[in-house]
Amino acid sequence: MAIRQEELSWWTKNSKVTIEQGGLSACLNLHESLSQEQELPALNYDCLVEYLRQNGVSFGVDMVACQQIVMNPRGYIGGKTRIAVGKEPINGENAQIEILIDNPHSQNPRVLEDGRVDFYNLGIVNTVLKGQILAKKTPLTEGIQGVGVGGASLMAKPGRDVRLPVGKNTHSSDDGLQLLAEADGHVSYNPRDNKINVFDVFEVKSDVDFSVGNIEFLGNVKINGSVLPGFKVVAAGNIEVTGFIDGAILEAGGDILVRGGVQMRSKGLIKASGTVRSRFMQGATVEAGVDVIVRDSIMHCHISAGRHVLMEAQKSVIVGGLVRAGEEVRTRTLGSPMATPSEVEVGVHPHLRTEMLEVQTRLKELYLHMDKTKKALALLDNMAGMANQLPPEKQALRQNLTHTYEHYQHEEEELMYRRSEIEVILLDTRNAKVFVSDVAYAGVKFTLGQQVTYLRDPQRGPIVYGITDGEITASRF
Template sequence: MSNQTMPLSYYVEIVLSDDKLSAFLQFKNSEDGLTFTLSQLEEVLASYQIVHGVDRSKLEDIIKTPHAYFFGQTLIALGTPPVPGQDGQIKLMHDLNTDTKKPSELEDGTVDFRQVTSINNVRKGQIIARRLPPTPGIPGRAVTGEALAAKDGKEVRLKIGKNVVADPEQTGLYAAIDGMVTKTERDKLNVFPVFEVNGDVDYSVGNIDFVGTVVIRGNVLTGFKIKCSGDIRVTGSVEGADLDAEGSIEISAGVLGHNKGVIKAGKRVKSSFIQDATVIAEEVLVSQSIMHSNVRAVKSITCKGTKGLIVGGIIQAGDTVTARTVGNSMSTATVIEVGVVPELRNELNQLRLQLRAMREGMDKTEKALAILDQLAAAGSLTPDKMEMRVKLNRTKKQSIEEQSAMRERVLEIEKSLEDSEKAKVEVVSTIYSGVKIVIGRYTKFIKDPISHVRFQLADGDVAMFPLQ
C-alpha cells in the first residue's frame, strides 16, 4: 500500500446482487498511488463472507492497476445458481400429432399417396401412456457460501378418458378395449372403438387399417383399401375398392366394382346392389340387384327386394340362394351354385386343373424315361444321360405322391358335395333361359322361363318344386 494510513476497507466495498449469485467490487474512495496486496484484498472479501466462485485472475488485475477500476462496479465472484427439477411428464406410446400425415414410400422408391391415414390402433390391455416422475432440483451456492434452495419438479396427473384404465400405482394407462387412441379436451386420453370418416375415402384420407369398426359417411373410391377387426358401414357407395372386415359390411348406396377390388366380410355383407364386383361373406343380403358379379357366401345369398334381380356372373352359397328374378330375357349366362362351401368348390376346380397338368407332365416324363431305358439297355447311356435318368425318376416318384394326395382331397370334397339335400335355389318370380343351376355335383340348365320355383336335389338329380 502507499503512504495512506486508512485501511483498504476505506477505499473498497463489496456489493452483492439480490440473489447473492454475484459479487461486485467498487471503489468508494480513491487517491493517486493507491496500492494494496492480494492478502489485503482477500481480507476485505472475507469481511463480506465472499468465499465461493471468486475470480482470482480479476483480483490480480485489480491489484496491478487499481486506478483502472476506480469508476464502476467490477464482477469478482459468481455463485452457482440452483437448477430446478423437471416436471413430471406423460410419455405417449403413439404419436397423436394429426398434422404429420405423409404418404408412405415403397421399396422401389415410389410413393403411395393412398397410405396417408395413420390410425393409432391398440388392443385391449395394451399400454398407451406412461407417467414419468418429476426430478428433484439441484441446490445452488451463493458467493457467500450458503446453499440456495432449488424447486423440485411438479407431479403430473394421468388424464383418463373413455375406455382407458390406470394401474394401481398410477404409473401407466392401458386400453380397456380394442380401438384407436385419441386425445380430447384437456388432453384426456381415450380409446374409441369406432373410426369415422366424415366424407369420402380418397387421397385426403388414404387407406384405413383399424382394430375396431369403421364408419364412412361418404363413398369409398376406386383403388383404396379398408381393413378392420370390427364392422364397416358406408353410407355412400363403394367403387373398385378393397373392403375387408372380420365382422359385417353394410353399404347403403351399393357397390359398383368395375371388376376391381374385393369386398370380404367374416359375417354379413348387406348392400342395395352389387355390380361388376367380387363379394365374399358368410351371408349376403341385397335389396335390389346382383349383376355380373362373383358373390360367394358360406351360408346364404338373398336378393328379393323390389327388383330382386340376379343376372350374369357366378353366385355361390353353401345353403341357399333366394332371388325374385334370375337371368333375363336375353339369356345372359348366369351360374347359381349351392350345396357346398364356395371355397371348397373352387378348391375342387383348382385341384382338377392341377391334376390334369400333372398328368400331362407325367406323360412327358414317362416318354423321356422310356427312351433313356432303351439307351441303357443298349449300353450307350452317357454320364449326363444317366444323371438325367436319375432326376426324371425322382420327379416321377414325387409327382405320383402329389397326385395321390390331390386325389384324396378331391374325393373328400366330392363326398361333401353328396351331402347337399337341404341346399336349394328359390325364385320368387321368374328364372330365364341361360341360367345354370348347380346343386352339389349335379347341374341343370334352364331352357325356358319358369316362375315361382324351388330347385332342390331329389332322386340324384336337380328337381323343380313349386314355390309355396
C-alpha cells in the first residue's frame, strides 16, 4: 500500500513518539487535543510503521499494538502505548574458580560430647598425588549484544577474568582451566594470597637441639619434641611441634601448630603466612598471615594476625602486651583486675600495609627500568632509520630490549592488580570487631581502624566493640 503524505502529516501533528529505557522501549502518545467528536481520517498500518521509522523506531515494533491503534485510534487518545520493545543485552558471566581441596584455614576444632574443644586432632594434613586436580576454572563469557528500538546495537559487558591459584609444585593445564599437582605431598591453600601450594614433609624424631641444629626446608616440618632456646626452624610449608617452643625462631610459609605452648621470655619469633595455633603464649612475638588461635592464655605478648585472634577455652584471657588483628579478636577476659596495660588493635592488617609499601617501591623501580629501556629502544629505532636496518649486533640488542620491556609490562600488570586487591581490603573496616564474653578491665586500649579509646572502668560482657558511623561503640552480643 502506498504511503500517503497527508496521513504521515496527520501522525506528525497529532501524536508523539518517545524512546525510553536507553533505547529499549518506544511509546506512542495521541494528543489529548484530538476531540472525541472530531472526525478522524482513515488510517493504515503501513503508514504508522513508516511514521515510527521516521521517528527512529525500526526494531521490535509491536504489530498487534499498531493494528489496534490504526483500527480504533479514539481508544488511545491521551494515552501512552508501548509500540516497540528492543532486545536487552545480556552481560557476560565472571570467570569462577572451584577449589577442589579442603581449606585447612576454614576447619574448626571439633567439639566433644562433654563440651570441651579438641585442639589436638585438627585434621590439618591434606595429602594430594601428582597429577591430581586441585582447582577448576569456568571461563568468563563475553555476553550477548542487545538491539535498541532504533536498530542500533546495545553493548553487553564482558565478564571479569580471574587467575588460577598457581603456587609451589602446581601448574595449570594446557587449556588453562585446571590446576594440577606436580608432586605428591601436603597441599595448602591460603585464600588471602590466592595460591595453592604442594609441599613435602621433613620430620624430626626428637627435640631441635645441638644434635639436630637449625632447620631450613622447602616443605613441611614436623618436630616430635620441643624447639630449644636459640635454634631456628624455617619451612616453606607448615611446622608442627608436639612439645614446646622456648626462645626460638620459627618461620613458616604455611601454618604453625604448637601442641604444647610458647614461652619466649621476650626472645625469638614465631612467624607464619597462615595460622598459628598453641595452647598458651607468654612473652612471645607472633606474626600470622591468617589467624592466631590459642586455647588458654596470651600474656605479655606482641601478637599480629592478618585476620583473627581467637581464644577458645572457657577461662581464656588476654593480658598485657599488644594484640593486633586484621578483622577480629575474641576472648573471655581482656586485661586484669590490676589494670595491667593491654592494647588491642583491629582492622590494621599490618602485613598487608607492609606488602603495599613493597609493591609501591617495586613499581617505582620498575618505572625507572621501563623508562631507560624505552629510551634505548627509541635510540635504536632512530639508528635503523626509514629502512629499518641495523647491524646484526644492534638488531640482537633491540630484540633483547623488546623482550625485556614486555617482561616489565607483565610485571607491572601483576603489581597493579595486587595493589588494587590490597586497597580494597585496607579500606574495609566493617569486620573490625573485639568480642569479650566475660569482662574487659580498665587499662585496656582499643584501636579500631583509625579510632582509639581507653577503658577507664571494667565492662562486663558479653560485649562487642566495633565501628559505627566512624566511632567505636560497645554493644551486647
